[in-house]
Amino acid sequence: MRLGLGLGGLGLDSVGLIEQAKARGVSGLLMDVSETRKLPAEDWRRLLAANELEVVQVGAWALNPLRPTAETEQIARDAIAAAAQLSAPYIVLGGGTKNANHSFCGHPDNFTDAAIAEAASNLKTLAREAEGAGVVVTLEIHFATVLCDWAACRKLIDEIGSGAVKINLDAANMIRYYDYWNSSEYVRRGIESLSDIIATCHAKDVVMHDALHLHMDECPAGEGCLNYADVIGLADAHLPPETYMMVEHTPLEKLSSAMAYIRESAAKAGVAII
Numbered sequence: 001m002r003l004g005l006g007l008g009g010l011g012l013d014s015v016g017l018i019e020q021a022k023a024r025g026v027s028g029l030l031m032d033v034s035e036t037r038k039l040p041a042e043d044w045r046r047l048l049a050a051n052e053l054e055v056v057q058v059g060a061w062a063l064n065p066l067r068p069t070a071e072t073e074q075i076a077r078d079a080i081a082a083a084a085q086l087s088a089p090y091i092v093l094g095g096g097t098k099n100a101n102h103s104f105c106g107h108p109d110n111f112t113d114a115a116i117a118e119a120a121s122n123l124k125t126l127a128r129e130a131e132g133a134g135v136v137v138t139l140e141i142h143f144a145t146v147l148c149d150w151a152a153c154r155k156l157i158d159e160i161g162s163g164a165v166k167i168n169l170d171a172a173n174m175i176r177y178y179d180y181w182n183s184s185e186y187v188r189r190g191i192e193s194l195s196d197i198i199a200t201c202h203a204k205d206v207v208m209h210d211a212l213h214l215h216m217d218e219c220p221a222g223e224g225c226l227n228y229a230d231v232i233g234l235a236d237a238h239l240p241p242e243t244y245m246m247v248e249h250t251p252l253e254k255l256s257s258a259m260a261y262i263r264e265s266a267a268k269a270g271v272a273i274i
Contacts, residue, residue: 001236001266003273004028004056005259006202006248014038018051020252024259028056030092030202030246033079041085048086055088056244057138057168057200063126064103065119066096066110066146076126084133090200091130092168095119095139095147095156104173106144113155115146120159127162138168138199143176150190157197166199171231172206172218180208180216184230195238201245203228203262220250222261232262233269241274 005026007017014035021029029048036044036058048054060079063072079091096119098107109115123137130137139156141147147156153167171187179186191198205224209215221228235243250258266273 001232001271001273002027002242002244003262004030004244004246006030006057006059006246008032008035008059008248010252014044014047018047018053020255021053022051024247024255026247026259027052028054028244028246030057030059030248031055032059032061033075033082033091036082036086041082044086055083055086056246057090057092058083058086058088060091060093061103061140063093064096065094065122066098066115067100068122073126077129080126080130080133080135080137083135088135090136090138090168092138092140092200094142095145095153096122097145099144104140104142104145110144110146111148111152116152116156116159119146120156123160123165124162127160127165130164131162135164136199137165139165140168140170140173140202142170142173149174150193153190153194154197166197167194168200168202169194169198169235170202170204171226172202172204172224175206175216175225177208177214177216180206180225183225184227184234187226187231188234191234191238198239199243201235201239201243203231203245203247203258204249218249220254220258221247222258222265223254228262228265229268232266232271236269236271 060076063076099105207224
């Protein structure tokens, strides 16, 4: 397994991004396309090479495949171009939702074969552009979107019909109420059933609060229900050894503990970080 880091939304400049990555001992970066624009591609390439880092994923989350616009489609094309310029193998975006407010929030029309067919149709042009650029589009799964369960993930990828579109496994995004107390078994089914189309992984967690009504929040890895020794062990058993796990959505003050937890979990699972 390889270890990477996403620090989007923390306001870091290019120097701060590199410094954090070096301090955490990772080899790869997850960067939103807006972050890649902070420096010319030539400067990024020089900075990355000098620090023995690589960009793994370029984020294009602005594109919602079930509510695309000319502007967000251009952002995805820009992400493909940035990935190609920086020798990044992947871009990442969500699978799609009918929700107009957020690309990872629910809508009752998300969970149908018609929604899967629409998302697939809207992603086919992007898939062709990715094929031409030698880049793979990874779709980040989430239970509230069209990629609501493992079967839906398979169906969408099959309907797109391109080797340039695969799945980004974010286990925390898939945890629902009845999966919370048996998360390792639920994640096992997902990894085993989708192993041939999982390209990358994200690492964060989800926690349920004691309240009168259901309330779950994402949180740093190690603070929620997921057992990452199990997740990493499953990933190692079913995915290529060079597969990246990208730690993300973690405040700087909690990053050291989250990274330590992931490394301890890998050691517990007997998995080497390469």
